[in-house]
Amino acid sequence: MSQSETDSTIPIEVLYCTHHGWLHSWLRRSVGCSHQAADIAQDTFVRLLLRQQPVSDSAPRALLARIARGLMIDHWRRDVLERSYLDAIAQLPTPSHPSPEVRYEALQCLERISQLLDGLKPAVREAFLLYQLGGLNYQQVALELGVSSRTVERHVASALVHCYHLYVEDMQ
Template sequence: MATHDTDAIIPLEVLYHTERNWLLAWLKRTLGCSQQAADLAQDTFVRLLARNQPISAQAPRALLARIARGLMVDHWRRDALQRAYLQTLALLPEANYPSPEVRLEALQCLERIAQLLDGLKPAVREAFLLYQLGGLTHTQVAEQLGVSSRTVERHVAHALLHCYRVCFE
């Protein structure tokens, strides 16, 4: 796209027509799948539309790439969660296998938990998950992570506060 005045605003329709092919090509190179690239390109523009904010003419490709990258991470996270969940289900006896509705609800719940924990430092997230979902005490988590019990307490408190803020913002 040509150089733009830094105060200029680009209408979404113009951005779509001028940069869609570039975004699609970038996503195809990144993902290696034209179908996924098309879906994510469309989702990127839908995200911009939902944002309902003016789009600066300064570095529009960087904005598109940043949004698309976030959507890719979300997609990969959902895929990883789904694979892990399905692998766990495969270990269950057939009699205990949940219905499709329950499986969908569980996957949606796992995705929401992942979104809640997004943005936490890995050490904080791991301490929180071990404590809350792993059923370990602060001391056990500390031993497993090689940190002090007080550090685990701070990590868990930080994660709880983060989740509270995300839920009630």
């Protein structure tokens, strides 16, 4: 009999009751804030519910920790984006500060762009950002990265296709 045949599954309610306290404590030590730890713990269980797959009783804490670790990384990335955006706004003259609604929308857009770019290989992401945001042409990007212009074209095209596919998925 294989290991997968001997494993049983844990209902999400039992998993929550059994491991929520442990997960919250683990997260609190990692993020240093009980409230953020509680939010991430809840989001971890929401992810489990949304994936609609049975949870094996062989290593439930490892699964919870893996999901929570990814959510922590997302949280930290969001914090860095928000701080950078707020720092940039602070450099503007006070009358030019955007409204809270505009700031929220801008942060949502920045977060989505960050998520889209996360799926790219580092060289592709760098070429794409230098071309799209750095204002460089293919040849300048190629010189900056030490690759051919043709490679830069392929990287930028690959990034655009990647972003387009993710955008189309979101629209469906």
